[in-house]
Amino acid sequence: MGRLLALDYGKRRTGIAVTDELKIIASGLTTMDTPSLLGFLAEYLEKEKVETIVIGLPKQMNNTASESEADIQKFMPKLQAKFPNVPIVRIDERFTSKMAFQSMIDSGLGKKKRQNKALVDEISATLILQNYMAQL
Structure with missing residues (x-):
């Protein structure tokens, strides 16, 4: 059995x-500078068995692709080439950033910590993963 891994892919940060391992709890791992992402994932997948990679599918309210989808489409072939034996799935990520920010407020994080965009990205990835797990 392997873990599920989710990415909230962004042009600068992911x-x-x-x-x-039992696929019960989704937790934030980290936030990476996107140019370093493939190297980080290679090291991580060398140590940990990852069963599936889940990548957020950014959409507008009218169901069209958002601007960041073009960047993800350029990244996907590189990811698939690097990890050909790991299935990659996409899941709608609408509202995850807003939900991440709201969860930071609800958990009592101060204003300074809520301005940490890297933390928002990590929480967003966790929400993407939770949404995927709910569909299994």
Whole structure:
């Protein structure tokens, strides 16, 4: 059995979340500078068995692709080439950033910490992963 890993892919930063080995709990792992992402994932997948990679599918309210989808489409072939044996799935990520920010407020994080965009990306990746797990 392997973990599930989710990416909240962004042009500059990517939030990463993983499950435990039993795939019960999704937790934020880290946020990476996107140019370093493939190297980080290679190291991580060398140490941990990852069953599936879940990548957020950014859409507008009218169901069309958002601007960041073009960047993800350029990244996907590189990811698939690097990890050909790991299935990659996409899941709608609408509202995850807003939900991440609201969860930061609800958990009592101060204004300074809520301005940490890397933390928002990591929480967003966790929400993407939780949404995927709910569909299994």
